[in-house]
Amino acid sequence: MTAAPALRPKALETRARILEAALDLFRERGYEAATMRAIAERAGVSLGNAYYYFRSKEHLIQAFYGRTHDEHRTIVDARLDEHKDLKARLRWTMRTKLETVEPYHRFAGLLFRSAADPLSPLNPFSAESQPVRREATALLARVVEGARGRVPADLRAALPNLLWLYEMGIILFWIHDPSPGRRRTRQLMERSVDLVVKLIGLASLPFMGPVRRAALRLVAELSEAA
Amino acid sequence: MTAAPALRPKALETRARILEAALDLFRERGYEAATMRAIAERAGVSLGNAYYYFRSKEHLIQAFYGRTHDEHRTIVDARLDEHKDLKARLRWTMRTKLETVEPYHRFAGLLFRSAADPLSPLNPFSAESQPVRREATALLARVVEGARGRVPADLRAALPNLLWLYEMGIILFWIHDPSPGRRRTRQLMERSVDLVVKLIGLASLPFMGPVRRAALRLVAELSEAA
């Protein structure tokens, strides 16, 4: 992922030290203030060395994506099956997601600054993001699979990707949210989970077939293009 | 808009020269290659002087937003009322939008790089973007107003904002679209306009009242927060 052709143990440790220093500084000072020079210094390493392990500052952040996702997955899986219907499962997933990323809110705004840049590795649709994206949709697939209630097969198949987009949307709001403790985001999340589940119910009605298929075809094209 | 307390004629001309040079360079070389130094040089002006008129490179781009919007509005208005139903009006609007921005595709990717950055003036939700955003939704309001067919009042009122979000989505896709002449975007646009109008029809059905209101309330909160 980071062009790593079998690093020696010592190199691995250096790499880890740099990543750790970066995450610390991101958390403490935000994205801009965490300069590559500061990161290198805290890691006890030269500037150029940081670039030996991470092609750019943004690649360093790619590692952050992976880190928080892993953390999230662990927490979700631990108690996912205590929740039976889709609404409860989705709510549990989204709630823990917000808790997982919360410590990084200060720097997340600038972290995600490149989210819309097609050339940036940070773009959620970019090749570099693919592994994390795959895992995230896999998690959402599990959320859907285990839920009771019947959903048409075509919609069910597309749901992980759709829910991932929904998750991205919530995160986008979270980034912008200036309210204390991100109260508004949590509120928005609770209500929108409700609505999303309601819409899934609606789209599952028999006479919705044609519109649903048209919508799904469009979505399929979209994700194929990315 | 650009903190301009009554510029003298000569100053106005300098400002215009800088903006013109910037737009030229953006078109010719893309965003990154159009350095502030190059812009200043082409405008026959010192580097510092460019910053006297535009607080930052991104503010320079804000002017681009305004420029293309004005152009778009003129084209749309010229023939908007030849189209009677909502689908035709919306399609006409979106089609001309894509044509208007097409010359800038090369640099648009990096132009919109900060679209997701809450602190950037380029963020469509930012205070700096408000004037353009207002005008854009006003245009979409005209698109909706003049259309025949009945749409519930609550939905009708929210439609300009919703359609603006839809437009942003299409633009986002356009930015990423590597297909020749942005063929895929045009295709996506045609189909999604269809779907959007269908969905508006669906949401207008009597028994959709509760869900529609829940959805609109959510959207209202969203835009209030921004």
Next chain:
DNA sequence: GGCCGTAGTTGAACGTGTTCAAAACTGCCG
């Protein structure tokens, strides 16, 4: 006309992300 304050303009300087040629280190083969 001469002066003064403001509008307009300059370019050197700063800190940033990033690159690169060269140095230092490491493990291995003779």
Next chain:
DNA sequence: CGGCAGTTTTGAACACGTTCAACTACGGCC
């Protein structure tokens, strides 16, 4: 042990966006 090919590390250098103290040119007032 001696050298050699890799891997790892270094820090100077580059171009960029941005800032700022200093300079110049203009327009109104006495």
